[in-house]
Amino acid sequence: MDKKRLEYYKKKLVTRRDELMRGIARTEQEGREADEDPTVDLADKAANSYTKEFLFGQTHNDRSLLQLVNDALARIKDDSFGECIACHQELQQKRLEAVPWTRYCLPCQEKMEQGLL
Numbered sequence: 001m002d003k004k005r006l007e008y009y010k011k012k013l014v015t016r017r018d019e020l021m022r023g024i025a026r027t028e029q030e031g032r033e034a035d036e037d038p039t040v041d042l043a044d045k046a047a048n049s050y051t052k053e054f055l056f057g058q059t060h061n062d063r064s065l066l067q068l069v070n071d072a073l074a075r076i077k078d079d080s081f082g083e084c085i086a087c088h089q090e091l092q093q094k095r096l097e098a099v100p101w102t103r104y105c106l107p108c109q110e111k112m113e114q115g116l117l
């Protein structure tokens with residue numbers, strides 16, 4: 001992959017990483033604020049508990065995606081970005097455009113999802 005293309009994907013990944021980090025920080029703050037509500041009503045406590053659980057799940061998903069983005073940025077540094085980590089074939093530009101943090105080509109991704117890889 002040429003340097004111009006790599007720089008384009010790096011910029012895209014850095015932007016996504018920054019968005020995820022801001023989202024995680026915001027979600028964590030909302031979770032802390034749900035704890036600060038001095039409600040005594042049982043229904044309010046249940047609603048707060050549900051909200052915290054929902055926010056925790058959302059943060060977990062964002063953190064997982066953040067790890068994939070950071071891994072992709074590391075692959076850019078070690079010159080392995082743009083190739084499937086399983087079969088080492090070059091990833092399609094369409095796939096990288098849609099999911100720049102992807103690690104697998106489509107056939108290997110399907111195998112991974114089926115538990116065959």
